[in-house]
Structure formats: C-alpha cells, structure tokens
Amino acid sequence: MKYIFTIIICFIITNNLIAQDRYITKQGTISFFSHSPVEDIEAINNQILSIVDIETGDIAISVLMKSFMFEKSLMQEHFNENYVESDKFPKAKFTGKIIDIKDSTDKNKVFIEGDLTIHGITNKVKVKADIEVDNNVSLKGVFTVLVADYEINIPSVVKNNIAKTIEITFSLNHKKFK
Amino acid sequence: MSKKEKIIFPALLAITLIIFFGLKEYNKPHVNVVKATPDIITNSEEIINEFQDNEGFANKKYLDQIVQVSGHISKIEASENNDIIITFLNNKTSFGTVICHLSSSENKELINLKEGQNIVVKGICTGYLMDVILVRCNLVKI
Numbered sequence: 001m002k003y004i005f006t007i008i009i010c011f012i013i014t015n016n017l018i019a020q021d022r023y024i025t026k027q028g029t030i031s032f033f034s035h036s037p038v039e040d041i042e043a044i045n046n047q048i049l050s051i052v053d054i055e056t057g058d059i060a061i062s063v064l065m066k067s068f069m070f071e072k073s074l075m076q077e078h079f080n081e082n083y084v085e086s087d088k089f090p091k092a093k094f095t096g097k098i099i100d101i102k103d104s105t106d107k108n109k110v111f112i113e114g115d116l117t118i119h120g121i122t123n124k125v126k127v128k129a130d131i132e133v134d135n136n137v138s139l140k141g142v143f144t145v146l147v148a149d150y151e152i153n154i155p156s157v158v159k160n161n162i163a164k165t166i167e168i169t170f171s172l173n174h175k176k177f178k
Numbered sequence: 179m180s181k182k183e184k185i186i187f188p189a190l191l192a193i194t195l196i197i198f199f200g201l202k203e204y205n206k207p208h209v210n211v212v213k214a215t216p217d218i219i220t221n222s223e224e225i226i227n228e229f230q231d232n233e234g235f236a237n238k239k240y241l242d243q244i245v246q247v248s249g250h251i252s253k254i255e256a257s258e259n260n261d262i263i264i265t266f267l268n269n270k271t272s273f274g275t276v277i278c279h280l281s282s283s284e285n286k287e288l289i290n291l292k293e294g295q296n297i298v299v300k301g302i303c304t305g306y307l308m309d310v311i312l313v314r315c316n317l318v319k320i
C-alpha cells in the first residue's frame with residue numbers, strides 16, 4: 001500500500017516538473033479579525049499551504065485550524081474546542097480558480113472563485129485579490145464570511161463578544177515548485 | 179454586626195472572588211514551551227511516517243501536544259515576519275517532512291546552525307498538511 005502511495009506521489013512530482021506553471025507556498029499567512037463592542041479578536045496563521053497553477057488558474061489552499069495563534073490562550077482554547085471543533089475538523093480548505101488570470105482588465109486585480117470548507121461545511125465564495133506575477137506569484141486580499149454560514153454555534157453568553165461577520169486577510173507568496 | 183451586614187460582606191467577598199478568578203482565567207498565559215516537559219519524544223522520520231500511515235490516528239496522538247523531535251536539518255529560512263523556520267531532512271522513501279516554526283526569542287542561537295546538522299527541537303504540533311507542522315518551537319540541543 002505504502003509503495004503504491006509512493007509511486008503515485010512520485011508521479012505527481014514528475015508531473016509537476018513537466019508542468020512548470022505550478023507555484024507553492026508552505027508559509028502563507030491568513031489572519032482573521034472579529035470586531036464587536038465588547039472586544040476585538042484577532043488570530044494569525046503562518047503555516048498556510050497553497051498551490052497555484054498560473055496556466056490554468058487552479059488554486060488549492062489548506063489550513064490547519066490549530067495553527068491559528070490568538071493573543072489570549074483562552075480565546076484559542078474556545079475557538080478550537082467549542083466553535084470550529086478542531087479535533088473533528090482539523091483543516092479548512094479552499095479549492096477554486098483564479099477566473100480571469102489571462103484576461104483580467106486590471107493586470108493586478110483578479111477574482112478567485114471556489115469552494116471554501118470550514119467546520120465541515122462547504123460554501124461557494126468569490127474573492128477579489130491583488131496578484132503579482134514575477135519570479136514568485138503573490139496573492140493578497142481581504143474578504144468576509146458569515147459565522148452562521150458554516151454552522152458555527154456561538155453560545156448566547158458570548159454572543160456580544162464575537163462578530164457575526166469575520167474579516168479574513170490572506171497573503172500568499174508562492175515560489176516556483178521544484 | 180447587623181443582619182444586613184451579615185449578608186453584604188459574604189456577598190461582596192464572593193463577587194470579588196468571582197471577578198478575580200474570572201480575570202485570571204481570561205488572562206491565562208499560553209503554555210511556555212521552553213519550560214514545559216515534552217509530552218512525546220520522537221524523531222522526524224517516525225512522526226512523518228505515523229502521519230502518512232494514518233492521519234486521523236496521528237492527529238489524536240500529536241495535536242496540541244508538546245512534541246520533542248530530533249533529526250537532521252535540511253533547510254533554515256526566515257519567513258516574511260522574520261521568524262525562523264527549520265525544515266528537517268526527510269527520509270528517501272517518503273514525501274513530506276517536519277517543518278518547525280521557531281519562537282522569535284530563539285533567533286540568537288540559530289547563527290551557528292548548519293544544514294545536515296543533527297538537532298533536537300521542541301514545539302507544539304498543529305497537524306499535517308504536506309508536512310508535519312510544529313509551532314512555537316525552541317531548540318533543545320544543538
């Protein structure tokens with residue numbers, strides 16, 4: 001079984017070597033911000049895995065929920081244990097496409113469209129991003145998600161502490177896949 | 179002491195205690211990885227093999243634990259926020275390795291590190307993407 005897996009992986013690697021359009025980062029940054037009258041909550045994750053193919057525009061992003069670092073450890077504990085249930089759903093994922101990578105009117109602005117999975121729930125999202133393509137492929141942007149869309153239950157006691165809309169900021173600087 | 183005072187004093191004391199412990203809990207510090215004793219001691223090949231064989235099982239075993247990993251350095255690099263990232267050398271049969279994100283307080287000791295060197299790192303395991311990720315790491319032994 002393990003050998004088959006290794007062979008498949010080797011196949012993927014060689015495929016990647018032939019197609020020279022793939023860019024990867026293992027250190028992308030995604031942070032989120034919740035503003036409420038009671039408190040502001042921010043968490044940052046520097047371990048984002050993202051792969052983008054600039055020929056087709058395909059993009060895949062994987063996020064470890066436990067990698068989100070909060071200022072207060074209690075917030076981190078509540079986030080992982082009660083809200084996103086990281087033990088049950090350890091990863092968030094995005095798979096989609098940069099839809100206008102070839103024929104964007106503004107060279108540095110693109111739309112990314114695809115499926116975002118958080119807390120085991122998948123929703124379609126469309127996000128505007130800044131793109132820079134030179135030796136590296138950099139994607140940056142900000143978008144918002146509704147907590148309710150991902151069936152994340154916030155207990156009524158802390159309802160006023162957590163915003164209903166969460167602002168997500170991403171910065172992914174991909175390097176050529178070697 | 180009047181009857182009223184008999185009620186007010188214990189009530190005030192109780193409220194003060196609740197606020198005190200509430201605030202203490204709210205401001206509870208993060209685990210200090212430098213001082214903590216590791217929950218699991220392993221090496222870079224073993225941990226990556228366990229995650230590749232059965233990710234769900236390995237998640238249960240390693241997530242949120244303080245893991246001490248020994249191995250050879252493949253790459254040392256700085257992130258955009260100037261944090262140091264050490265990538266362990268992977269064994270030849272598998273794809274993927276162990277990536278350690280070091281605490282910023284560790285930077286001074288890293289000047290002496292070389293590729294291929296055998297080191298021991300302690301950090302919190304947050305999971306497996308293409309590689310096993312350890313965060314808030316510090317060097318145990320160079």
